[in-house]
Amino acid sequence: MMKKTHFIFWRVVPGVASAAVLVLGLFFFFRAKPPKTVPDLHHYKSLRTLSVALILAEKPDAVSVCFADEGAESLRDAFAPTGLTLTNATYEGHCSVVVFSNTPREWSRLTSRVADSGILVRVIDAQNLKRDAFRNILSDFPFRSFHLWMPGEYDWLLIGRERPCKLKLEALFDLFADDRLFESLAAAGLSDPADLFASYAGTWEELKDAFAVESTGTVLPENFVTRDIPAIPWLSDDGIEPDILEDFRREARSRQVVRRLVLKGCMSARRGDEDGALDAWSAAWRRNPGDSMLLERLYRLAVNARAFTKVGNLRGAAKCYETMIAIRPTDIPVLKAYAECLIALGQRPLAEKVLERAQTLAFPGRE
Structure with missing residues (x-):
């Protein structure tokens, strides 16, 4: 009997009964190792934009930014649209x-x-960060009032201040209304303040219990994202209309629930549970297609597909596309790229079905 996951794609391209599906499978992400030419995910533009948005959410009245070392410089381009004064490690001012x-x-x-x-x-x-090393990062941080944010699976931010203070939710709405940032935020899939809180992991008090179990392994995001949604007592709702506040709270919680679905998929993938991983990721996409960690995973698959194609491994590329389609079945560019890959593999009948599906999505009113 076929695995359940094979039928995910069959629902996308109905009526296909081809041995090619069995040959290609769905699961590049779990089984195939990407070529070494795959670029570093830290260059994923949307993650950097989200990181900037999170920083400005914590300091909405910022006027200047200092990039104190080379690693911090990776965010400089993403800060460019903000109009803030940007300095480097040689700057000695405040x-x-x-x-x-x-x-x-x-x-x-x-x-x-x-x-x-x-x-x-x-x-x-x-990535590959040991738990003890992460504990040291948290304990050495000079400001004890800090928040941990996880915009990406392995791209995290620790944001702290000398004295705790309440941030105004109203300022976050102003951030999303800023004409200088609107275009870059929209390009990163960020439409309102609730989108930011999918990445919120918590304060030191909420994180320290994760270290209660001794382990020398690498740190994983699901270790520090609790099943319970963290409270946000440091966010002031003064001046916000009750209906707007209710909408924000509902949407923020929804984003956090979706993030837990994404992490559930990550856990399933690490255990080798392919069906469970795709079920969780596709459910997350249906509830919030803009989740940054989910988009990062799709980005990784797209990069790997291009890399496999470049080195002539078309089967590896096809598996990438199939996994992407299983998660996000309405992605027209991916469907077209998959069809091209199938043609190159000599699977023209299946490619025609895929192109037909892409055409239907692009022009839903046409016969």
């Missing part, structure tokens, strides 16, 4: 936001650059 990625030799030199009421931001690459 800034509203100081961004760094590596533990400094002298914390005092770094913290002295943070302006009064400013924020300190650590960019964390969590």
Whole structure:
């Protein structure tokens, strides 16, 4: 009997009964190793845009940003539309936001650059990061009032300030109404403040229980995203109309629930449960197609598909496209790319069915 997952694509392209599906399968992501030519995911533009939005959400009145080391410089281009003053590691003055990625030799030199009421931001690459090392990152952070954000599966932000304060929800709505940022936020799939809170993991008090179980393994996002939705007591709703506030709370919670579905898929994938992973990811896409961690995963598959095609591994590329379609079945460019791949593999009948599906999606009113 065929696996349930094979039928996911059959629902997308009805009536296909081809041995090619059996040969190609759906599961490149789990079984095929990408070529070494795949670029670093830290260059994924939408993640950098989201990171900037999260930083500005924590400091909406920022006027300047200091990129204190080379790793922090990766966010410079994403900050360009903000109109803020951008400085580098040689700048010795005070800034509203100081961004760094590596533990400094002298914390005092770094913290002295943070302006009064400013924020300190650590960019964390969590890929292959050991739990003990992550614990040290949290415990060494000089400001004890901090929040952990997870815009990507392994791209995290630690944002702290010297003294706790309440941030105004009204300022977040203003952020999304800023003409300078509208285009880049929209391009990253960010439409309102609720989108930001999918990435919120919590405060130190909410995170420290994750270290209760001793482990020497690598840190995983699901270890620090609790099943319970974290409270956001540091966000003030003064001045917000009750109906708008209710909508925000409902949407923010919905985004956080979806993020847990994405992480459930990640956990299933690591266990080798292919059906469970795709079920969770496709359910997440139906509820919030703009989830940053889900889009990052689709981006990774797209990059790998192009890399496989470039080196002539068309079967690997086809498996990438099939997994993407299983998660997001209405992606017309992916359907077309998959059809081209099938033609190159000599599977023209199946390719024609895929193109027919893409045509139907592009022009739903046509016969």
